[in-house]
Amino acid sequence: MAASEIISGAMRERAADYLTKRHRFRAAEALPWLIAIAVFFIFPTRMTFGSQVLVMVMFALSLDLILGYAGIVTLGHAAFFGIGAYTVGLAAARLDWTEPISGLFAAAIAAGLVGFVTGWFLLRYRGLTLLMLTLATAILLQETGNLRSDISGGYDGLPGLTFKPLLGIFDYDLYAHTYYLYVLAVLAVMFYLVRRIVYSPFGQALTGIRENVRRMHAIGSPVHRRLVTVYTIAAAIAGVAGALFTQTNAYVTLTVFDFDNSAKVMVMLILGGTGRLYGAFIGAAVYMVLEDYFSKLSPTFWQFGIGLVLVLAVLFAPRGILGLFERMGSYFAERKRS
Amino acid sequence: MTAALQVERLNRAFGALPVTRDVDLMLERGARRALIGPNGAGKTTLVNLITGALKPHSGRVLLDGEDITALSQADRARRGLARTFQINQLFRGLTVLENLCMTIGERDGHCDNLWRSAGSKREVIDEALGYLDSLRLTDDALKLVRELPYGRQRLVEIAIALAQKPRVLLLDEPAAGVPSSESHLILDVVAALDPDIAVLIIEHDMDVVFRFAKEITVLVQGAVFTQGTPNEIMNNEQVRAVYLGQEGHRGGHHG
Numbered sequence: 001m002a003a004s005e006i007i008s009g010a011m012r013e014r015a016a017d018y019l020t021k022r023h024r025f026r027a028a029e030a031l032p033w034l035i036a037i038a039v040f041f042i043f044p045t046r047m048t049f050g051s052q053v054l055v056m057v058m059f060a061l062s063l064d065l066i067l068g069y070a071g072i073v074t075l076g077h078a079a080f081f082g083i084g085a086y087t088v089g090l091a092a093a094r095l096d097w098t099e100p101i102s103g104l105f106a107a108a109i110a111a112g113l114v115g116f117v118t119g120w121f122l123l124r125y126r127g128l129t130l131l132m133l134t135l136a137t138a139i140l141l142q143e144t145g146n147l148r149s150d151i152s153g154g155y156d157g158l159p160g161l162t163f164k165p166l167l168g169i170f171d172y173d174l175y176a177h178t179y180y181l182y183v184l185a186v187l188a189v190m191f192y193l194v195r196r197i198v199y200s201p202f203g204q205a206l207t208g209i210r211e212n213v214r215r216m217h218a219i220g221s222p223v224h225r226r227l228v229t230v231y232t233i234a235a236a237i238a239g240v241a242g243a244l245f246t247q248t249n250a251y252v253t254l255t256v257f258d259f260d261n262s263a264k265v266m267v268m269l270i271l272g273g274t275g276r277l278y279g280a281f282i283g284a285a286v287y288m289v290l291e292d293y294f295s296k297l298s299p300t301f302w303q304f305g306i307g308l309v310l311v312l313a314v315l316f317a318p319r320g321i322l323g324l325f326e327r328m329g330s331y332f333a334e335r336k337r338s
Numbered sequence: 339m340t341a342a343l344q345v346e347r348l349n350r351a352f353g354a355l356p357v358t359r360d361v362d363l364m365l366e367r368g369a370r371r372a373l374i375g376p377n378g379a380g381k382t383t384l385v386n387l388i389t390g391a392l393k394p395h396s397g398r399v400l401l402d403g404e405d406i407t408a409l410s411q412a413d414r415a416r417r418g419l420a421r422t423f424q425i426n427q428l429f430r431g432l433t434v435l436e437n438l439c440m441t442i443g444e445r446d447g448h449c450d451n452l453w454r455s456a457g458s459k460r461e462v463i464d465e466a467l468g469y470l471d472s473l474r475l476t477d478d479a480l481k482l483v484r485e486l487p488y489g490r491q492r493l494v495e496i497a498i499a500l501a502q503k504p505r506v507l508l509l510d511e512p513a514a515g516v517p518s519s520e521s522h523l524i525l526d527v528v529a530a531l532d533p534d535i536a537v538l539i540i541e542h543d544m545d546v547v548f549r550f551a552k553e554i555t556v557l558v559q560g561a562v563f564t565q566g567t568p569n570e571i572m573n574n575e576q577v578r579a580v581y582l583g584q585e586g587h588r589g590g591h592h593g
Contacts (some may be wrong), residue, residue: 008476012467015435015479019457116537197452204456205449208440211429218389218427220415221444221500 023199032281036184040177047176051248053288054183055241058190060269060280062237065194067266068275069203070230071210073127076134077238079118079141080111082254086145086152087111089252093158094151100163104186104243111239112232114141123224126213129137130148135259142257157253161246179248186244190237195277197233206230207275210289271313273320282321339348340403342367342536343419343506348397350387357383358394360563365506365536366398372547373540375557376580381540382424384557385508389421390414401506416445420504424511424540430484433495434475437483438466441501473527489520493538497525507531512554513546525550548572 039050059081066072084107091097091106122133128321145152152158163284165171180217197203205226208216246252255261264287287306294305317324345363349356355381365371373381386392388399390411398407406414429437439524442462443449445552457463470476472492478486483494492512499507512528513521525546531537539549547554547568558580564571571577 008471011476011479012471015467015476016460016463018433018480019435019439019463020455020460022457023455183555196455197458199455200452201448201454202450202452203455204436204440204443207432207436208429209446211431212427214391214423215427215429215498216444217391217411218415218421218423219441219444220412221449222412226449330468 029278032278033084033188039181040184047180048248049288049292049303049326051176051179051183052245053285054180054187055245055248056265056268056284056288057281058177058183058187058241058244059238059265059286060272061187061191061194061277062234062241063269064274064277064280065197065237066230066234067211067269068279069198070227072227072231074121074134075131075259075262075266076136076138077234077265078257078259079134079138080115080147080235080238081242081245081261081265082138082141082257083111083114083235084242085246085252085256086242087239089158089161089246090151092161092163092246093153098161098163099106099201100166100247103163103247107239107243108236111242112236115235116228116232119228119235123227123231135262136261138257138262143252145254145257152254155254157251157255159251161250163247163250176248183244183248186240190240191277193233194228195239196321197230198277202226202229210275245336267310269320271310271320273322276320276322279320279322286321339424339428341365341400342369342402342440343430343538344398344400344403345384345388346398346400348384348387348394348399349393350383350392357560358387359559361397361557361560361562363538363555367505367536368533369538370550370552371536371537371538372413372551372554373538373557374544374547374554375563379557380509380560382558383560385421385510385538385540388508389419389498394523396445414486415502418503418505419508420499420502422510422512426488426495428483428491428494430496431482433480433482434470434486434497435463435466435479436498437494438469438501439463441498442466445502466501469501472500473497474523489516489523492516492524493527496524500531502533506536507538509537509541511540511542513541513543 007274036054040047043050061079067072087107087110088103091103097103118137122130122137127132146154166178171178205216205221208221209223209226213223242256245256268283268287270283271287272281273279290306290309291302294302297305315323341364343365345361348358350358361384373384373482375381383392387394390409394407398405400406400415401414401419402544406417406536429440437464439456442465444455448459448462467476467479470479473496475490475493475497478490483491492515496512509528516524527592529538529550539550551568553565554568555565556571556577563580564577566574
């Protein structure tokens with residue numbers, strides 16, 4: 001009796017430990033950041049491309065929050081990226097508001113607001129219906145921009161934007177070194193936010209909604225409120241990514257609202273692995289590097305290469321690259337044990 | 339004394355088919371009532387109407403005297419109305435412990451917090467482990483729900499309902515799908531429930547019904563056929579004819 005009590009006591013401790021320590025940073029989590037810093041020193045001439053990769057990582061991260069954690073399937077996430085991109089674009093072109101960091105805040109608020117309003121209406125639906133409605137939302141926004149091309153610049157966009165030096169000190173150099181570090185710093189902040197949310201009780205409730213929404217209703221969870229909240233946050237982060245996109249490219253066109261953009265970020269995330277935070281890093285980086293490589297290899301047929309990689313990924317790594325690593329990890333752990 | 343749960347003249351139809359017809363039902367505090375009836379009598383529909391998963395076309399549901407008919411399912415749950423499902427509705431990709439902690443988190447409003455870590459409230463974890471202990475699930479605390487055998491998943495289903503600290507608990511065939519060699523475990527748990535909780539159990543196994551329930555309501559074709567003590571029901575010729583007669587005195591489960 002006493003022995004079994006000790007055993008169950010130990011089990012209790014182990015179980016409690018698992019939950020209390022789960023949110024702590026692990027050493028391996030430093031890896032993507034170290035790589036990002038190493039890239040800065042190793043490829044000093046590819047910093048514009050590097051910044052674009054980091055922007056897409058941030059965009060994919062915002063999608064992971066709603067798709068990977070809350071299970072919201074959307075094909076219109078580019079809407080928020082586009083709102084953010086156009087917020088700083090229009091502010092710079094029409095209002096001469098070119099201070100970069102306040103621009104990010106404005107983009108976050110604008111995209112968050114659109115996320116809140118559309119989410120409040122759309123998140124009563126799930127599955128295919130939601131897929132179509134989110135897709136339609138992005139198209140409506142794009143067409144609104146097209147309708148008022150006198151303001152938005154239409155598909156010709158807003159070219160030749162200039163922004164004030166960062167913090168009033170750091171100006172932008174030819175190889176975009178400043179941009180790269182700036183985007184990396186903003187990504188770190190966003191990542192910290194997302195990570196806190198994911199490991200919070202709220203984040204737990206999101207996984208509950210993903211796993212079984214009927215049960216969530218039955219235990220008294222205000223499901224709609226939770227979904228609208230996370231959708232708003234994800235929209236704001238996507239908006240910041242869009243704003244950085246405009247700032248690093250110094251131009252923006254209505255193609256940011258394209259279905260392509262929504263689909264691409266989803267492909268990146270699924271390629272890397274959903275619901276894992278770092279799937280966004282791996283997926284976006286791998287996709288962008290492959291796209292860059294293939295398009296140099298064959299400017300006309302590069303999409304064939306991307307397509308082939310995706311087919312292989314679906315066949316052999318259905319849970320993404322990170323999922324593949326996890327499976328390999330547990331496979332070797334099994335072999336070591338036996 | 340107001341009843342813990344009162345259902346008044348509840349009606350619901352699916353298209354032209356009435357599935358709940360003028361149902362009146364009352365659970366006193368600490369009641370142990372069984373709801374029996376042939377397949378298709380509308381037992382699960384009635385549970386769905388009471389919990390708010392379905393809206394009635396007419397009638398009222400009162401919880402401790404408060405009219406909750408217009409409230410959402412989640413609002414009713416937060417007021418102390420819990421249920422288990424005939425077919426497991428669990429967070430299959432999460433650990434058993436997380437299933438419980440989330441329930442407690444939603445019950446106490448912790449899940450509004452976006453910033454602190456979910457594991458930082460030790461009392462939540464301890465309470466969750468307490469429920470697992472009482473159902474002998476502690477050893478499975480860190481297993482994913484989908485890795486558990488079905489019988490143990492049924493226990494998690496009950497553990498979640500208990501973690502809601504309900505005043506009224508609706509058990510929809512708690513032993514359904516569990517081999518009879520294991521079902522006694524679940525029924526022991528049901529028998530040992532807190533005497534303050536009003537319990538309504540849907541069950542096909544007449545041994546369980548007669549052992550557990552102090553009152554029985556018989557539902558036939560969506561309407562209350564009769565109600566009474568187990569003895570009255572057992573000796574009711576009409577019930578024997580429409581229900582016990584055809585269904586017999588058998589155990590096991592069915593849809």
